Amino acid sequence: MTLLSVNLNAVAQLRNRRDVPWPSVTGIARLVLDAGASGITVHPRPDERHIRRTDVFEISExxxxxxxxxxxxxxxxPSEDFFTLVDAVHAHQIxxxxxxPEQATSDHGWDFRGQGNFLADAVRRLKQTDRRVSLFCDPDAGAAGAAAAKATGADRVELYTGPYGGCFDDxxxxxxxxxxxxETAQAAAAIGLGVNAGHDLTLANLPAFQTAVPGVAEASIGHGITADALRMGFPEAVRQYRAILEE
Structure with missing residues (x-):
């Protein structure tokens, strides 16, 4: 069974279009958790264009x-500002x-071999407290990339599913x-790395992903589930995503 973590960045971005407190990020967090989501994901960026530092503290509380x-x-x-933020709240996974800073959204994974020492230092620092650490991973990382990710001391990799999500017409x-x-998921699992996934997963493309890539521990879904929630509401969207992930 794959757990569902709902990414609230899109909700925060909608709120930030106006100088008003709605939609409430914590209110939507409560809605999706009450509907059965297993967790909440946020990706605060330095310019706070969606999730703000205050959101992180409020969601943690x-x-x-x-x-x-x-x-x-x-x-x-893993900047100094990011370390300061995550050290000030209780997070189960980093x-x-x-x-x-200028990227609109995540669009590639780590160069595990080229940046291995940098990542190992970051992972070591984060694991001084009891937190799981996952590293964003390109879909074609394969066995060599998985081994290099494992060498950093990380607990999991998160498969970047954006290229697959962009294939809706091909x-x-x-x-x-x-x-x-x-292939990358199998290689990671074979050496003891947990596997997460996220980016552009939808109700339409998630079933094929679940069939082709079994054993994913957690899927972080934000844009797709928010788009569906505009039609059906967040509780029903959560139920429909869970139905696919838990088959």
């Missing part, structure tokens, strides 16, 4: 007080991504992307 069994996953680039390319994801 909400989950500790009302949802102690749910998982809080914080994504970000997912490191190689984003530059079934043949989608099959090729699924094969790459499956």
């Amino acid at each position: 909400l989950m500790a007080a009302e949802y102690p069994r749910a998982e809080f996953n914080i994504e970000g680039y 997912t490191l991504v190689p984003d530059t 079934p043949e390319r989608a099959q090729r992307e699924l094969a790459l994801l499956a």
Whole structure:
């Protein structure tokens, strides 16, 4: 069974279009957790264009007080500001991504071999407290990339599923992307790395992903589930994503 972590960046971005407190990020967090989501994901960026630092603190407090069994996953680039933020709240999982500040969204995984020492230092620092560390991983990382990720001391990799998600109009390319994801996931699992996944997963493409890439521990889904929630509401969207992930 794959757990669902709902990424709230898109909700925060909608709120930030106006100088008003709605939609409430913590309110939506409560909705999706009540509907059965296993966790919440946020990816605060330096310019706070969606998730703000205050959101991170408020979500952490909400989950500790009302949802102690749910998982809080914080994504970000391992800068000093990021370390300061995640050290000030209670997060169960930290997912490191190689984003530059100007990127609109995550669009590639780590160069595990070229940046191995940098990542090992970051992982070591984060694991001084009891937190799981996951590293954003290209779909074609394969066995060599998985081994290099493992060498950093990380607990998991998160498969970047964006290239697969972009194949909605090209079934043949989608099959090729699924094969790459499956190979990397199998290589990671074989050496004891847990496997997460995320980016552009939707109700339409998730079933094929689940069939081709079994054993994924957690899927972080934000844009797709928010788009579906505009039609059906967040609780129903959570139920439909869970139905696929838990088959």
